[in-house]
Amino acid sequence: MAGLTAVSRTAVPRTARKRPYGSILVLLLAALYFLVPVAASLWFTVDDPAKGLTFGAYAKGLRDDGMATSLGLSVRLGLATVALGLALMVPTMVVVTLRLPRLRRVVEVLCMVPLIVPPIALVAGVSTVLSWEDDLRTTPLWGTFQALHDKSFPLVLVLVYTVMSLPFLYRSLDGGLRAVDLKTLVEASRSLGATRRTTLCRVVVPNLRPAIVSGSVLSLAMVLGEFTVANVLGFEPFSVWMVHVGEYEAQLSVAAAMLSLLITWGLLLLLTNLAGGRTRARADRRKPTV
Amino acid sequence: MTTTATTAKQAGTTSVEPASAGPGAEGGVGLRLRGLRRSFGATTALDGLDLDIAPGELVALLGPSGCGKTTALRIIAGFETADTGELLIGGEDLTAVPANRRDIGMVFQSYSLFPTMTAAENVAYGLRVRKVPKAERAARATELLELVGLPGREKHYPHQLSGGQQQRVALARALAIRPRILLLDEPLSALDAKVRLQLREEIRRLQLELGITTVFVTHDQEEALSMADRVAVMKEGRLEQCASPSELYERPATPFVAEFVGTMNRLPGVVCEGGTVEVLGRRVPVHGECPGVGCEVDVLVRPEGLRVRTGTDGEGEAATVRVATFLGGTTRLLVTTDSGAEAKVDLPSWEAEALTPGARCTLTPQEQPVLVED
Numbered sequence: 001m002a003g004l005t006a007v008s009r010t011a012v013p014r015t016a017r018k019r020p021y022g023s024i025l026v027l028l029l030a031a032l033y034f035l036v037p038v039a040a041s042l043w044f045t046v047d048d049p050a051k052g053l054t055f056g057a058y059a060k061g062l063r064d065d066g067m068a069t070s071l072g073l074s075v076r077l078g079l080a081t082v083a084l085g086l087a088l089m090v091p092t093m094v095v096v097t098l099r100l101p102r103l104r105r106v107v108e109v110l111c112m113v114p115l116i117v118p119p120i121a122l123v124a125g126v127s128t129v130l131s132w133e134d135d136l137r138t139t140p141l142w143g144t145f146q147a148l149h150d151k152s153f154p155l156v157l158v159l160v161y162t163v164m165s166l167p168f169l170y171r172s173l174d175g176g177l178r179a180v181d182l183k184t185l186v187e188a189s190r191s192l193g194a195t196r197r198t199t200l201c202r203v204v205v206p207n208l209r210p211a212i213v214s215g216s217v218l219s220l221a222m223v224l225g226e227f228t229v230a231n232v233l234g235f236e237p238f239s240v241w242m243v244h245v246g247e248y249e250a251q252l253s254v255a256a257a258m259l260s261l262l263i264t265w266g267l268l269l270l271l272t273n274l275a276g277g278r279t280r281a282r283a284d285r286r287k288p289t290v
Numbered sequence: 291m292t293t294t295a296t297t298a299k300q301a302g303t304t305s306v307e308p309a310s311a312g313p314g315a316e317g318g319v320g321l322r323l324r325g326l327r328r329s330f331g332a333t334t335a336l337d338g339l340d341l342d343i344a345p346g347e348l349v350a351l352l353g354p355s356g357c358g359k360t361t362a363l364r365i366i367a368g369f370e371t372a373d374t375g376e377l378l379i380g381g382e383d384l385t386a387v388p389a390n391r392r393d394i395g396m397v398f399q400s401y402s403l404f405p406t407m408t409a410a411e412n413v414a415y416g417l418r419v420r421k422v423p424k425a426e427r428a429a430r431a432t433e434l435l436e437l438v439g440l441p442g443r444e445k446h447y448p449h450q451l452s453g454g455q456q457q458r459v460a461l462a463r464a465l466a467i468r469p470r471i472l473l474l475d476e477p478l479s480a481l482d483a484k485v486r487l488q489l490r491e492e493i494r495r496l497q498l499e500l501g502i503t504t505v506f507v508t509h510d511q512e513e514a515l516s517m518a519d520r521v522a523v524m525k526e527g528r529l530e531q532c533a534s535p536s537e538l539y540e541r542p543a544t545p546f547v548a549e550f551v552g553t554m555n556r557l558p559g560v561v562c563e564g565g566t567v568e569v570l571g572r573r574v575p576v577h578g579e580c581p582g583v584g585c586e587v588d589v590l591v592r593p594e595g596l597r598v599r600t601g602t603d604g605e606g607e608a609a610t611v612r613v614a615t616f617l618g619g620t621t622r623l624l625v626t627t628d629s630g631a632e633a634k635v636d637l638p639s640w641e642a643e644a645l646t647p648g649a650r651c652t653l654t655p656q657e658q659p660v661l662v663e664d
Contacts, residue, residue, distance in 0.1 A: 181400055187369055188402040188460075190389040192416035192467060202415075206406040 038261070045255040057255035067256055070241035071263065076153060077237060078223035081161040082216045088162070089169045090212070094204055097177050098186060111170035114163050119228040126160055127233065154235050161226065165219035172218065176211020217268050224264050318345040318503035319380030319470045321366070326375035328361050328527075335361040336372070337527035346501040348494070349532070350514035353524035354550070359507045362524075363473055366505060368392050379470055392471075395464030399476040401456045403448040409435060409459045410444035416467035427466075434462035439492065454485035461493065465500070472497070474506040478513065490517055511551050515539070523547045541577065545663040548590045555596065555633045557655075559589035559662065567662055570596075570607045570627070570655050577659035587662040593636040595656045598623060600644050606654035609633075611645050621645075625653055 048054045061067050089111075096103050114122070133145040148156040185207065189199040205212070227239040236244070238260055246253030321343040328336040336358045343349045351359035364370040366377060368389030377385045384392055395416075403412050410431040417427035435443060438458040448456055457477050464472060474493070478486040494517045497504050508514050514521045515535040522532040523546075531543040542548035559569035561581055566573045569589040581587060602608040612632075613624040621642035623635045633653060637645070645651060 180405070181402070184398050184400050184402045185404060187367070187389070188396070188398060188404070188463075189415070190369075191367055191392075191394060191396040191473075192463065193390050193393075193419045194415075195390060198419060203404055207404070209406070 038258075041254050041258055045251055045258055057251045058259065061252055061255045061259060064252070066236075066241055066245070067238075067259075070236050070238040071260065073153070073236070074224050074238040075267070077157055077161060078220040080158045081165055081223050082219050084158060084162045085165045085169045085219055086212060086216065089166070089173055089215075090205065090208065091200070093170070093173045093177060094182070094200065097182055108170060108174070111166040113166075115167045119164065119226075120232070122160060122163070123229045123232045126156060126229075130156065130233075149233070149235075151235065154233070156233065157230060157235060157237070160229050161219075161223050164226070164229075165215075165222055168218035168222065169215040172211045172215030173208065176208045176214075179211075180207050182207075213272055217271055220267065220271070221264060224260065318347070318501050320345050320378075321471055321503055321505070322376075322378040323362070323366070324376040324378070326362065326365060326372045326377070328358075328365065328370060328372050334527050336365070336375075339375070339524075339527070339529060341522060341529060341532060343503060343505065345503055347519045348497050348504040348506060348517060350506045350508055350518035350521045351524060352508060352511060352514040352521050352550075353530075354509065356526075357524040358527040359509075359524050360475065361527075363475055363505060363507045366471065367394055367396050367473055393467065393469050394471045394473060395467060395469030396473040396475065397457065397460045397464050397477040399479055401448065401453065401460070401480070403451075403456050403459055403463070405448050407447075408444060409440065409446050409448075409451065412448070412459055413462045413466050415463065420467070430466055431462075434466055435459070437465075437496065438462045452485075453481050454489055457481065457489060458492075461496070465496070465502075469502070472502045472504040474504065476508055479508075479510070486513075493517065515551070521551075523550060525550075541659075542661065543578065545588075545590055545661055548661050553593050553634060555591045555593065556588045556663075557591060557631050557633060558629075559587050561585045561587055561662065567660065569660070570653055572605060572654055574655050574657060575659045576662050578661050580662060581664055585664065587664055589655075590661040590663065591633075591655055593622065593634045595658055595660070596633055596635045597654050597656060598625065598635050598637060598645060598651050599654075600649065600651055602650050602652050604652060606652040607631075609651055609653045611647050611649045611651060614642060614645060614647055625651065627653055 045057045046053050046055060048056065092107065096107055130145065130149060133142065136142045136145060148154070148159075182204065185203050186199055189203045190196075194202070225239055226237075227243065230237050231240045231243070238256075242253050242256050242260070245256065321341075323339050323341045326336050326339040327334070335356075339358070339362055341349070341362075351362060353359050361370060365372050368384075368387065372385065375385070376383060379392070379394075403409075404415065407415065410428065413431040413434050414422075414427040417430060422430075432441075432444060435441060438461055440455060440458055440462070443451065443455070443459075448459070451459065457480075460477070477493070478489055481489065490513055506514070506518060515538070518535065520532055520534055521538050523530045523538065525546050531538060531547045533541075533543075538547065538551050542551060548554050557569050559567045561567050561576070561583055562573055563583055565576050565580055567576050567580075567587060567589055569591070574589075597606075598609075598611075599606075607627045607629065609625040609627040611623055611625050615622045615624075616639060619639060620636045621639045623637060623642060623645055624632065625635060626632050635653070
């Protein structure tokens with residue numbers, strides 16, 4: 001008996017002490033891969049050979065009107081893209097799931113096309129269409145074309161970015177829809193007297209909230225970092241402004257990139273907490289009974 | 291409670307008259323299905339279904355997979371549209387009325403609670419849609435959760451409740467809107483046996499208390515027979531028979547019903563004069579359709595409709611006991627006659643003590659009407 005006890009005493013702690021060295025190594029390598037460039041950039045922005053450590057580049061960036069304007073434009077474009085993308089994709093995906101499941105593959109292929117078509121090809125087509133403007137000067141469409149490439153808020157970028165965000169929205173929403181028994185939930189809501197709109201707002205959307213947040217975050221991140229389309233079409237959101245500034249003031253450009261990183265993370269965290277965390281937090285406060 | 295039912299196959303449809311009202315019938319309304327047909331491509335799910343359900347009655351739709359019972363329920367709920375036919379609730383034609391304006395409560399087979407809402411919010415959802423004041427709907431939700439045996443669970447989310455508790459909340463949610471008809475779509479099939487037994491008794495108790503007209507879809511005959519005022523047995527989109535559980539068991543209208551409900555033996559027999567059939571060396575009366583004299587038929591006899599005695603002398607057919615299964619108060623014997631027919635026989639366990647496997651015995655039918663099939 002004593003022998004058995006001795007064996008179990010030595011065996012259990014040995015198992016418990018085992019460290020997942022492999023996992024830690026992978027984690028460290030991944031952390032280095034992501035953090036070294038960020039740390040190097042940060043060092044570059046605060047290290048001045050003449051003055052030593054200084055936050056001058058950041059102060060200059062925050063005072064720069066160009067940065068505020070371009071960052072504001074990028075954020076507004078991002079939010080508009082997310083709003084338009086969700087308005088298009090949520091009802092479409094719900095209808096396809098409930099009524100037209102055979103079209104699921106078709107919708108999937110259509111939504112994945114922007115991943116295959118390079119942005120430069122996409123923008124070439126858009127430029128061609130925008131070049132028709134002069135021919136339409138005498139028609140009512142001319143006003144629409146004017147609004148599309150209004151410098152203060154270029155709607156054409158929202159439209160192109162919405163197309164480019166379709167793969168992210170599709171993948172997120174598809175995952176969300178597969179995770180819930182949408183048909184039963186909708187039928188339960190309808191049998192209780194709810195209209196289609198009420199069902200969409202009170203049952204479908206809350207149940208898709210994690211998927212909606214995930215798709216929105218990815219789309220927003222894509223818009224904030226997009227350069228090709230905006231640059232070719234001649235607009236100056238934040239990414240284009242950074243590249244332009246970098247041509248003559250490298251330290252300011254990198255400082256702006258670091259600030260944009262912080263702002264993007266802040267926005268994404270805000271979105272995630274606002275939209276996704278509330279229900280989970282409420283649920284987690286109570287212990288399961290069964 | 292007295293229930294009556296008639297079965298008459300006419301021109302491809304089966305018509306069933308309503309039974310008398312069940313207890314508490316003053317709270318319910320009648321439901322009438324008239325010639326419902328529904329096809330999905332080449333598959334006919336419903337082939338002219340006629341069924342009348344009296345106010346306050348609980349009718350179970352019973353049948354094998356693909357018999358059309360769920361399609362019928364979904365047409366009543368408004369989730370499917372019939373190709374032809376009528377649906378009348380309380381005399382009002384609701385065939386073309388959308389699901390959200392039918393005032394029908396439904397409990398689904400899969401857990402259908404809204405995951406982002408608490409139990410109380412789930413129960414109050416239908417009232418919120420109807421713009422009932424907040425205080426009133428909170429009080430009603432509390433009252434209903436108590437009624438279904440879940441007091442104090444108002445703030446629990448569905449994932450914090452067991453399967454049985456979730457179905458109770460779903461039942462409370464369906465009842466909260468004071469529906470004219472309650473539909474139950476195999477609500478117990480996902481639960482374990484003990485919870486299922488408990489919950490089916492509670493559903494029946496509530497249904498009787500509230501007097502609500504209820505249609506219950508199930509493929510579990512025990513569930514149907516134990517809960518329903520009447521059971522409607524369906525096959526290939528048509529109604530085979532709608533009758534009280536005892537009538538269905540004792541006087542099945544067709545061989546399909548006889549074999550689907552309970553256990554049934556098929557024994558070889560020959561039709562004789564006077565509406566009788568000779569089976570296991572004895573003549574017994576035939577119930578239902580009877581082929582011409584001299585025809586060789588299958589005779590359908592329940593296990594309790596056969597008698598076994600030790601020894602091989604006297605009236606009946608000599609047989610050998612193959613298997614004896616002890617079931618508590620009764621023992622089920624599997625016997626093979628010397629002519630090769632197999633039969634299951636139920637005996638009181640004390641009588642079956644001597645009939646161990648290998649024992650020789652004599653098998654005879656009881657003097658009861660039997661069904662025959664060509």
